Amino acid sequence: MRYGKRSGLVVLSIGIAMALGQPLRGQQAAPDAKVVTLVSRLELGRYKSTIEALSRFGDRRQGTRRNRDAVDWIEAQLRSYGCSGVERLAYQYTTPPPTPAAATPPRPTTGTDGAGAFKGSGPGGSTIFGRGRRPTVNRDLMAQPDPRIRALNEEEPVDGERQEVYCTKVGTLRPSEMYIVGAHMDGHGVNQASNDDASGTAVVMELARVFSAPDVRTDRSIRFVLWNNEETGLDGAAAYVKQRASRQGVEDPPGSGRYPEPRWLGMIQHDMMLFDHGAPGPDGRVSPRQRREADVNIEFQADSKMGKESMALAFLFKAANEAYATDYPAVVGPHMTATDSNEFMELVPAISLREAERGSEIGGGWDPHGHTPSDVMTTYEDADFRLGLNAAQTTLSAIAHLTGANLAR
8 A cells, every 4th residue: 555655635736726726625744534434445346346247238339228228237326325316318329421431531450359459550559549530449240259248249239319327426515516527338349348448437336336425425516427429439428518518507496505517627537447568569469467567547638728727637636646546656648538528628627547548558559458359357357457446546535635525423
């Protein structure tokens, strides 16, 4: 454990508080005992079991029964945690027409073995993927060697209504303000989408469980959202912004003290949390073991309208990692690409937590399992799951400070 080291929260808190326009509680050298208690309630076994349960639905591809069943399961779990205000947001999704070949930029390619699933097309295989520029995805059912997993993923998606589920920890002092903590629950690739993104979904669900405990109070609100349709182009997050942004901070009904959509203070995304095994070797292969230098990557988009504020939020999370995470450090990067937090970054401070840097690392082939048949539960070991758990510790502790979390006596 790294609880004994001097907390970076002291050094960064003043500048971060000014950038975000609010105080940071717990500005002391030693970690806050209440936050330490909350972090201790995160368990590796629980985290793994949630990923395993999500993996049983297959790749949870949008527009299929397996996706809808997974949404139902997530909702039932959130209710079992006691998370309040469990709701769904519905929207329509129609598959866009194919882009004419002449207008399509060069795309990375991959074989069915998945060796190049996220390998970029630039120098050294590095490409920063933006919206509309995604790695090739396995669509070959027979490329999946496990007949049980093939059977789970046989159904093809159809256009129509989509739903995503969320719940809210209502703040006791400032319920009209909230942080959004999210991950996408859909996947694809004829697999179990265990890493992309059951690993991030499990982080959000575990945080919802911990913060929903009867003895936990927060000054500000926290919303836990499991996006749908991320893999089609961030459509679920975009639908949320379109439907809910204008409702921020509106008391409804007037005088009730209820805020169906509290004002957004920040959005934190979790997308692929397990696999930081290093760069491919000369033979193009990636080590089967988690590297000793593995870290949690915290990304923001430097050139967004909220770039300065997002950077401050990212470094606050890094400081929280230094104070409360048990195994892996965190690093901050200025490129946040192809994830749901991109839909928020022009409106509110927005960051994304990942297993590796999206552009130069994941885009450079550091994760050979993304969107391929090998993104299944049995691919990963405890060292991988522990990286995801450290991401959960990072977010939980940072959000606990930002929302003024306390424990009832």
